[in-house]
Amino acid sequence: MATRKRRRTFPRRRSGAPLFAPLAIGAMIGLVALAIDEAQLYTIRNRLQETADAAALAAANRLPDQVAAAAAATDHARKNLSFVADGITLAEVEFGVWDRATRTFTPGGGPINAVLTTVRGTRGNGNSAEAFFATIVGVNELEMTARAVANVAAIRPRSRGLVLAKDTTGSSIQ
Helix, strand or coil: CCCCCCCCCCCCCCCCHHHHHHHHHHHHHHHHHHHHHHHHHHHHHHHHHHHHHHHHHHHHHCCCCHHHHHHHHHHHHHHHCCCCHHHCCHHHEEEEEEECCCCEEEECCCCCCEEEEEEEECCCCCCCEECCCHHHHCCCEECEEEEEEEEEECCCCCCCCEEEEECCCCCCCC
16 A cells, blocks of 8 residues: 655635725725815815905906905905805905015005905805815814905006906915
């Protein structure tokens, strides 16, 4: 009778895939949720900036009449972004001087040739940006601010002028 060689058996190793797969899937779902929230917030931030730009341009077009300029800024804010319209008030439309050499806006002073508009999406105004998936980690809403400066640069002494817009805040979320 021939003896059969017995194969050496190794202990069975178990794969970590059953443990790793749910963790990886959970992490991927979390990253997708974060990307969706971030895209929505950037969209709202861009809409806020567009509204601030439109309000500043409308106000600068009505200078030197500050009352008409403030009314035009509020009206254009309402037309461009209805949920932000309540966030722009006369206190957030500032008149001042734009210095071309230093590229700075100085509130007040004279002669007034520029306007700074600030549009806020805040909890106090009731128009903060709501997060969809970030509520899981306790972030329900975010406050954002957009500012824009527009000034009137004279072309000729008797001309009405040319309105220039400048984004002084960049494009980051504040």
